Amino acid sequence: MSEDSILWTPTAKNIAAANITKFAEVNGFMPNDYALLHRWSVSELGDFWSAVWDHCGIIGKKGSTNFVPNDENWMTGARFFPDAELNLAENFLHGDDADIVVIATNEHGDLRELKRGALKARVAQAADGLRRAGVVVGDRVAGIQSNNIDALVALIATLSISATWTSCSPDFGTTAIVERIGQVEPKVLFAQSEYIYGGKVHNIASRLNDVMRAVPSIKTLVLCGDGDVPDQASTHVSAFGSPCEIQYKRVPFDQPAYVLFTSGTTGAPKAIVHRAGGVLLQHAKEHQLHGDVSKGDQLFWYTNTAWMMYHWQTSALAAGAAVILYDGAPILKSSAGELDCTPLWNLADRARMTHFGTSPKYLATLAAENFRPKENYDLTKLRTLLVCGAPTLPHQFDWVYQSIKSDMAFSSISGGTEILGSFLIGSPVHPVRRGQLTVPALGHAVAVLDDRGVPVVGQRGELVCTEPFPSMPLTFWGEGGDQRYFDTYFAERKEIWTHGDIAELTYTGGGYVHGRSDNTLKPGGVRIGISEIYAACERFAEIDDFLVFGATHDGDEEVVLCLKPAQNTALSPRFIKDLRMHIRSTASPRHVPARIHIVSDVPYTINGKRVESAARRIFEGSVVKNLGSIANPYCLEEYKTLTREAAL
Numbered sequence: 001m002s003e004d005s006i007l008w009t010p011t012a013k014n015i016a017a018a019n020i021t022k023f024a025e026v027n028g029f030m031p032n033d034y035a036l037l038h039r040w041s042v043s044e045l046g047d048f049w050s051a052v053w054d055h056c057g058i059i060g061k062k063g064s065t066n067f068v069p070n071d072e073n074w075m076t077g078a079r080f081f082p083d084a085e086l087n088l089a090e091n092f093l094h095g096d097d098a099d100i101v102v103i104a105t106n107e108h109g110d111l112r113e114l115k116r117g118a119l120k121a122r123v124a125q126a127a128d129g130l131r132r133a134g135v136v137v138g139d140r141v142a143g144i145q146s147n148n149i150d151a152l153v154a155l156i157a158t159l160s161i162s163a164t165w166t167s168c169s170p171d172f173g174t175t176a177i178v179e180r181i182g183q184v185e186p187k188v189l190f191a192q193s194e195y196i197y198g199g200k201v202h203n204i205a206s207r208l209n210d211v212m213r214a215v216p217s218i219k220t221l222v223l224c225g226d227g228d229v230p231d232q233a234s235t236h237v238s239a240f241g242s243p244c245e246i247q248y249k250r251v252p253f254d255q256p257a258y259v260l261f262t263s264g265t266t267g268a269p270k271a272i273v274h275r276a277g278g279v280l281l282q283h284a285k286e287h288q289l290h291g292d293v294s295k296g297d298q299l300f301w302y303t304n305t306a307w308m309m310y311h312w313q314t315s316a317l318a319a320g321a322a323v324i325l326y327d328g329a330p331i332l333k334s335s336a337g338e339l340d341c342t343p344l345w346n347l348a349d350r351a352r353m354t355h356f357g358t359s360p361k362y363l364a365t366l367a368a369e370n371f372r373p374k375e376n377y378d379l380t381k382l383r384t385l386l387v388c389g390a391p392t393l394p395h396q397f398d399w400v401y402q403s404i405k406s407d408m409a410f411s412s413i414s415g416g417t418e419i420l421g422s423f424l425i426g427s428p429v430h431p432v433r434r435g436q437l438t439v440p441a442l443g444h445a446v447a448v449l450d451d452r453g454v455p456v457v458g459q460r461g462e463l464v465c466t467e468p469f470p471s472m473p474l475t476f477w478g479e480g481g482d483q484r485y486f487d488t489y490f491a492e493r494k495e496i497w498t499h500g501d502i503a504e505l506t507y508t509g510g511g512y513v514h515g516r517s518d519n520t521l522k523p524g525g526v527r528i529g530i531s532e533i534y535a536a537c538e539r540f541a542e543i544d545d546f547l548v549f550g551a552t553h554d555g556d557e558e559v560v561l562c563l564k565p566a567q568n569t570a571l572s573p574r575f576i577k578d579l580r581m582h583i584r585s586t587a588s589p590r591h592v593p594a595r596i597h598i599v600s601d602v603p604y605t606i607n608g609k610r611v612e613s614a615a616r617r618i619f620e621g622s623v624v625k626n627l628g629s630i631a632n633p634y635c636l637e638e639y640k641t642l643t644r645e646a647a648l
Contacts, residue, residue, distance in 0.1 A: 004508060007401050008432040008624050018428045020289040023055050031429060034439060035509065042445040042467045049281060049443065049470060051081060056284035059094055060086030060250060075495045076486065078468035081253040081277055088257055089160035090248040092317040093120050095295075100322055103298065104149050105352045105581030107196060107328035107343060114149060119156075120246050122149075127158035129241025133188050133220045134157035135163050135251060138256070142186035142218075143305060144177060144208070145165035146195045146327045150224035150237055151305050154190040155314065159257060162249040162276070166259040169304035170195045171202070172606055174210045175628035180261045180306075183271045184477055185217035190237070194227030198329045205230045241645070249510060253277030253470075259477055260308055260417050262591065263605040263629050270484065271477035274420050275470075282421040282471035285317035285442060291355060291384060291411070292428040295320030301357030301386070302330050302344060307416045307607050309357065309388070316355075322352050330362055337567065341371040349377040357386040359608065360412075363396050364538055372403040379405050386411045386426065389609065391513050395533040412437050414513045416499065418489070419471050423463065423499065424511045436510035443469050450507050453493070456505075460514060460529065463503035463599070464496050502529055519612045521550045522557050523590050530612070532587035533561060540579065542569050545602040549616040551595070553644070561593035562615070562642075564602055571598060576648050601635035615639050 015021055021031040025459045029037045041048040046067030053062055063083025070077025095101075097117030105111045135141060143156040145151035158165040166184055170192060176177040181189075189212070193205040205228040212218055212232040221234040257276035261269040299316040300323075303309040316323050326347060332454065342585040348356055366373075375380065382405055392412040400410050411426025414437055423446050424437035430436065440446040445467035447455045475481040478490075492498045502514040514529035521528050530548040537546040545564040550557040565571050576596055584592050603611040606629060613622045618639045627633040 004436065004506065005434045006431045007397055007434055008407070010409070010429055015429045017165075018292050020292070020295065020427065020429055023051070023289055026055065027051050034408070034427070034430065038440060038442055041442040043367065045080075045443075045467060045469075047212065052281055052285050052289075052443070053081075056288050058086065058280060058284065059091050060084060066191055068180055069197050073495060074488065075468045075472070075497060079254070079467075080281075080470045082634060084253040084277055085250040086253065087160065087162060087248040088280055089123065089156045089252045090250070092156055092159070093123065093246065093282055093313070094318075099320075101317060102149060102152065102325065103322055104325040104327070105347055105350075105427075106148075106326070107199065107332065109343075109346060112149065116195040119153070121243065122153045122221070123157045123160060124244050124246040126153050126237070126242040127160045127241065128244050129222070130157060130161055130163065130188060132241060135161060135187055137162045137251060138250055139163045139187040140184045140223075140259070141165055141188045142181040142184070142190070143189040143636050144170050144172070144189065144204075144211070145224060145305055146170055146192065147303060147305055147310065147325050148225075148327045150190070150192070151326065152314065152323075152325065154222070154224075154237075160246065160248055162251040162255060162257075164256045164259060164273075166261075166271075167305045167310075169306045169606070170204055171197065171304075172306065173628055174207050174214070176606060177207075177211050178214045178270070179626070179628055180269055181211075182215045183268075184259050186215070187217060188222060189215075189218045190222045190224060192225040192227060193223060193230060194225070196328060198476070199332060203228060208232065235446045253275060254474060256474060258311055258420070260311070260420070260636050261306070263607060263609065268626060269629060270488070271481075272418055273477055273481075275474045278470040278472065279311070279315065279420055282419070282469070283312060284318060286312070286421055287316050287319045287321070289442060290422075290425045290427055291386070293319045293321050293355060297321040297354040298324055298351050298381070299355040299357075300324035300351070300353050301327070302326060302359070302362065303357075304607075308420055311420060321355075324353060330358070331365060339365070339369055345373045346382060348373075348379060348382065352381045353379075354381050355386065356382060357359065357388075359607070360387050360392045360396055361388045361390065363387065363392075363400065367396070367399045367403070367430075368541055374404055381432045382408055384409045384411055384426065384428070388413045388415070388422070391515060391531045391534075392435070393531070393538055395535070395538065397432070397434045414501065414503075415441075418473055419469070421471050423465060424503070424513065430509075433508060433510055436508070436512060438507060438510050440505075440511065446505075446511075447520065448503050448511075458504070458507060460502055460504045462517060463499045463501040463513070464493065465499065466496055519549070521548075521559055523550075523559055523594075524556060528588070528590055532570055533559070533583060533593070536579070536583045536586050537561075537563070539582065540575075542566055542571060542575060547599075547602045547610055547612060547615055548593070549612045549619070551616070551619060553594075558594035559591065560595045560597070560619070560642075562597045562599045562602065562639075564599055573648070595644060597642045597647055599635070599638055599642075601632055601638070603633070604631045605629055606631045
């Protein structure tokens with residue numbers, strides 16, 4: 001099977017009923033001419049984003065001006081909807097109070113449903129508490145919470161008064177939390193003193209004490225859930241505020257709504273400020289047009305409260321969908337070490353899930369366990385499976401359609417925390433091609449540039465965006481934030497967003513993402529990606545995990561592959577030889593590792609991404625500046641000892 005083989009095609013009926021079809025027709029385009037629709041979306045920016053506002057039913061005052069260009073600073077100086085006034089929470093909570101809009105569960109399978117009226121009541125009370133605590137427009141509110149109803153209420157309550165929300169997952173260590181929320185000096189902190197993950201209760205009351213001492217700006221601690229009460233004076237969320245009618249404070253389009261953070265493995269995490277209007281429009285477009293999310297749908301993404309996909313999922317409320325919250329581990333492990341892959345699929349069945357979001361690594365684990373959801377679960381309602389966070393390999397596409405469901409869209413999407421959305425994305429009216437991200441997102445002038453800076457198709461290069469879009473960051477928080485923002489995305493190419501991904505656009509209109517630019521290897525001076533090596537390793541059940549980086553040797557760069565064997569498995573010399581041959585035959589001779597090391601673990605960020613750069617720095621004798629961003633920093637000690645002499 002070739003890489004661009006078509007695995008699924010939407011029916012004519014589905015195409016006719018899709019939101020994006022209606023959007024195209026209303027704006028004078030044929031539904032089957034996506035290229036023309038996309039060209040309009042990036043050439044007539046004001047008209048396109050105004051049409052998104054209207055079609056997606058954005059609540060607020062749009063104003064008379066849709067787009068203000070800046071000839072000198074085309075990307076960074078452009079403004080969208082300068083006269084607009086809106087409120088994110090008002091858009092999230094609009095609709096029939098009797099509709100179920102939240103479905104929440106946990107590792108134990110406890111399931112709660114919340115109607116919009118009940119959610120509004122809880123949000124109104126929490127917002128009253130925030131006002132009484134002195135929070136006003138522009139103040140920051142933080143959360144250290146699991147993905148549960150309390151966290152959702154705190155976030156929406158903050159947005160309702162147009163304060164700025166930021167959050168960390170409770171499994172973050174003290175240093176990681178302080179490095180993040182400490183930057184923005186929140187006035188109120190919502191937190192829980194314990195959480196359950198992997199069947200274990202984790203008490204973090206002492207951690208909250210440390211955070212409160214380290215961040216003196218926090219004047220009010222609001223405790224959620226059960227657990228020990230920290231030493232610091234606090235109020236339980238049930239007594240925070242009084243019942244009242246919901247109120248919404250409308251603000252300008254560019255008002256800061258969220259502060260999200262980069263992984264921070266090369267320094268302090270960058271605090272990215274996202275504007276209210278940009279978040280709302282970007283997510284409305286992605287949900288309703290690209291994801292075909294509508295009123296009555298049930299959307300789920302497995303995420304924690306620190307990740308961008310948490311905020312992306314929350315915005316599905318504006319489309320009239322119910323959001324599904326899961327608190328806990330996606331895969332449980334028994335005392336005997338056996339994996340239980342059922343939790344999320346039990347949820348998909350019970351909640352009648354229409355949109356299921358996860359990661360390629362999760363799918364790889366299911367495949368390795370020979371877990372086939374289609375055999376045991378009613379997935380009749382499931383229309384779209386989405387993945388992001390890492391390149392999705394071609395054989396994973398095959399497994400999805402063989403083991404989950406043959407009649408659905410599979411959307412591998414790619415973007416980032418910095419845009420709170422996607423550059424390459426799915427589509428309900430396009431076929432799914434093996435290994436490919438389906439289309440460039442509407443409103444994003446995506447291109448791939450080669451080493452000469454020339455746009456190319458069918459070749460690898462730097463992923464860039466050449467036209468402004470509403471969800472570009474407002475700035476980076478803190479002193480010198482504008483300059484740091486510029487240095488990160490525009491220093492290399494003036495007024496062209498350079499995303500930091502190695503990508504490839506295809507002649508069929510889709511694309512591939514091959515990995516981060518800073519993970520690109522150049523053995524013999526020829527640039528190669530690591531995704532092909534990872535794809536090869538995925539094939540072997542004997543390998544539990546893997547990591548690739550480059551090492552300088554004799555003026556050249558060697559490919560170094562680190563393998564974590566599967567449990568109770570020894571990787572023999574014969575196996576290593578077979579692996580090298582497989583990499584040679586499926587990728588190229590240049591991809592074959594010069595060195596292979598057996599390791600006990602692979603470093604990941606606390607957001608669940610491999611940290612190739614940290615492994616390389618440690619290996620080379622350098623210092624990783626921010627160990628607090630790494631979930632398992634202890635494993636890096638092993639990488640200091642990897643010598644050429646000991647390599648396989």
